[in-house]
Amino acid sequence: MTTPGSTGPENTAERTALWRALHTELDAPPVLADTVGLELIAPPDGWRERGDMDPGFTRGMRTWVATRSRFVEDLVLGSGLDQYVLLGAGVDTFAQRHPAAVEVFEVDQPGPQEWKRRRLAESGLPAPLFVPVDFEADGDWPARLAAAGFDAAAPAVVASLGVSMYLTREATAETMRRIAALAPGTRFAMTFQPSTEALVGDARRAREISMAGAARSGTPFISFYSPDQILALARESGFAAAQYVSTEELTERYFAGRADGLVPSHGEEFLVATV
Numbered sequence: 001m002t003t004p005g006s007t008g009p010e011n012t013a014e015r016t017a018l019w020r021a022l023h024t025e026l027d028a029p030p031v032l033a034d035t036v037g038l039e040l041i042a043p044p045d046g047w048r049e050r051g052d053m054d055p056g057f058t059r060g061m062r063t064w065v066a067t068r069s070r071f072v073e074d075l076v077l078g079s080g081l082d083q084y085v086l087l088g089a090g091v092d093t094f095a096q097r098h099p100a101a102v103e104v105f106e107v108d109q110p111g112p113q114e115w116k117r118r119r120l121a122e123s124g125l126p127a128p129l130f131v132p133v134d135f136e137a138d139g140d141w142p143a144r145l146a147a148a149g150f151d152a153a154a155p156a157v158v159a160s161l162g163v164s165m166y167l168t169r170e171a172t173a174e175t176m177r178r179i180a181a182l183a184p185g186t187r188f189a190m191t192f193q194p195s196t197e198a199l200v201g202d203a204r205r206a207r208e209i210s211m212a213g214a215a216r217s218g219t220p221f222i223s224f225y226s227p228d229q230i231l232a233l234a235r236e237s238g239f240a241a242a243q244y245v246s247t248e249e250l251t252e253r254y255f256a257g258r259a260d261g262l263v264p265s266h267g268e269e270f271l272v273a274t275v
Contacts, residue, residue, distance in 0.1 A: 009112045011217045013090030014041055015052060016162065019062035020069065022048070026055055027262055031254050032066040032073070036093035040119045052213070060265030061206055065162070067250055067264045069094075072159045072189050075272070077101060079187060083156035085145065086128075087175065088163035091116065095128035102157075104128035105150055107141055142178050155185030155275070162268070165193045165221040166214075172223065173233060179275070180238035186275040188239070191268045195224040203266040210267075227269065234273045245270035 008014070017037025024030045047053060073094060076084050082102055086092055089106035106113070110132035120127045131148045133141040146152055158179050164172050179188045196207050211221050225233070227244040234242035247266045255263050 008115050009041065009091050010109070010219070012162070012214065012219065013112065014043075016065045017041060017091035017093075018043065018047065018053060019058060019065050022053060022055070022058065023062040023066040027059075027063060027066075027260075030066060031063070032070040034066070034069070034093055034097065036096045036125070037091040039123060040091060040093075040116065040125075042119075060202065060263065061210075063262055064247070064264035064268065067254055068161055068191055068268070068270070070254065071245075071250055071270065072157075072161065073098070075187065075189055076157045076159075079157050081155055081157055081185070081187075083150060083154060085150070085156055085158040087141075087158065087160040089113075089116075089128075090162075092161075096120070096125045099126040103149075105131055105145060105148060107131040107133050107145065109134060141175075142182075153183055155183045155187075158182070158186060158188045160188075160190040162191055164190060164225070165223055166219055167223060169223050169233075173237060176234060176237035176239075176273075180234075180273075182275055184240075184275050188234075188271075188273045188275075190230075190271045190273075192225045192230050192271060193221070193223075193268050194226060198226070199267055206265055207267045230269075230271045234271060238275075239273040240275060242271060242273040245272055 018041065020032065020034040021038035024033050024035050052058070077098070083105070084094070084102045085105045085107060086094070087107045089108045090112070092106070095104040095106070106128045113130050113132050117127060117130055129148045131141070131144050133144055142152070179186065196204060196211070199207055214220055231242050231244055246269055247264060251263050
């Protein structure tokens, strides 16, 4: 993981951006076409030969990271709302691919966010409104969000993708309470990971490899939830309604009828809650 104040994105954020680019290149037609992250990262020649970019091994995982972004983007674009808040944005590129759709606020660690600000300026690409925050240390991120221009009286779509497993349950619960206190009509989409023991086959092997890599990078997976646990947490946090969206549901939505048999890997699910 790149530490705050460093000159690059976190390792996991870089990897998922490169996986979205690989999905765009290799899995036609892609569920999400995104090579902007690749442009921002500008990896050295030969990056496709890296072990974590192997076309066969990463097929399901790269498809999943594209699918989860597509699901949230459909939620944002179909919501009729004017504000989109992305928590732990990493190298997300919604603001560059949909520059006039909504006002985008990216909440993330200061160091990687400063790198992204610089790379967008160098590339001549539109930038979101940046909100630097350390989630574990700063529970009052909504105040920083408001200072960046967020209208707390108006509803928004708030999303957190691939983040909850790195945070303590207490930090996630506090974040959810803050979101549940936003304007009525706000919608929150968050991925969560079930326990490794709940997975089988390739999904379990991929999880174990991902966990080992995350631990080596200094960002171990520390929190897992069952669907019942995440729904209970949403209700306890004050949301008016909460829905569990399974990988199977998204597979049916986006991949039914494909001749190539492409499907996303399992190991991560969605909570969608409404204020």
